[in-house]
Amino acid sequence: MVTASFRFYEELNDFLAPARRRREFTVRCARAATTKHMIEALGVPHTEVELILLNGESVGFGALLREGDRVAVYPRFEAFDITPLLRVRDQPLREPRFVADCHLGSLARLLRMMGFDTLYEKAFADAEIERIAATQGRIVLTRDRDLLKRRSITHGCYVHALRPQLQLREVLERLQLARGARPFTLCPACNAVLQPVAEARVEHRLPPGVRGLYHRFGTCDACGRVFWEGEHWQRLRALVDAPR
Structure with missing residues (x-):
């Protein structure tokens, strides 16, 4: 066994036990434990992590922990570019596409309304x-x-948010997606591409x-549905454009 100290920053603290939030704490680790193993053992999913500093040096998830190591773990940065420091993944996803779990059906629909390719089926298992x-x-x-x-x-x-509209704003802000929104391009019901059609052809x-x-x-x-750019799209656009 080895002993290492950890400090998590910003929203990563939400995943920790209360006594470990916003402070440095020491834990015992298996001798062959990696940074990823211990970060997740402490409750933080690796997908939430953007930067790991091991004794002040940027490392990846596979770095082995040794006696006395100090680990600082950071979430996504928005204030400055840390790309030269990144070691935890090869590259970002250039064109964000999503798959949502069974609890986020309403969010999936809202993302589709904003033009973001989002797969969702209530029956999707984790695997x-x-x-x-x-x-x-x-x-x-x-x-x-x-x-x-x-x-x-x-x-x-x-x-983190519970209400669908707040979930949408959270995802758009965290992943900085607002500029890439293309409302009224995808079917909210099934995620297929919408085809423009003249009013006269669907009036009936x-x-x-x-x-x-x-x-x-x-x-x-x-799916054969018809959609129109009405108040629901306008409210959604206002939600995204509202001052933070």
């Missing part, structure tokens, strides 16, 4: 989510920290209160 994330290069969205600890999941986001399928009031429409070839 299936892990497979999809690994084979399709998707970011896992979940409120289950154990899911984010699975070995092959390299990009994930633990969602519209509720009476919609006819003549909205003028931008889209159809989904996959």
Whole structure:
């Protein structure tokens, strides 16, 4: 056994036992323990970590811990560029695509409304989510920290908020996605691409209160639904654009 000291920063403290939050603490580790093993043993999913300093030097998840080591663990940085220091993953995902767990169906729908490719099925098991994330290069969205600890999941986001609209803002802010939003391009119901369509072609399928009031429409070839850019999209845009 070896003894090492840990200090976690900012929102990573939410995963720790109360007595260990926002302070340095010492724990006993297995002799062959890595930084990843101990970080997750303390309750923090590796997907939440952006930078690890071992005795002041940036290291990866595979660094072995030795007697007396001091480990500082940081979440995603927004104030400055730490790219030259990164050791925990090879590269970010350039085009963010998501897979959401069974608790985040409403969030998945809102992300699709903002134009972000998001897979969701209530029946998805954890193993299936892990497979999809690994084979399709998707970011896992979940409120289950154990899911984010699975070995092959390299990009994930633990969602803290409980209400769907607040969850959307949290994900957009944390991953800095607002500029990449493309509202009214994906089907909220099934994630397929919406096809623009003239009002005259779908007028017979519209509720009476919609006819003549909205003028931008889209159809989904996959599920057959018709959508219009109404108040629901406008409220969503206002939520994203609201002052922080």
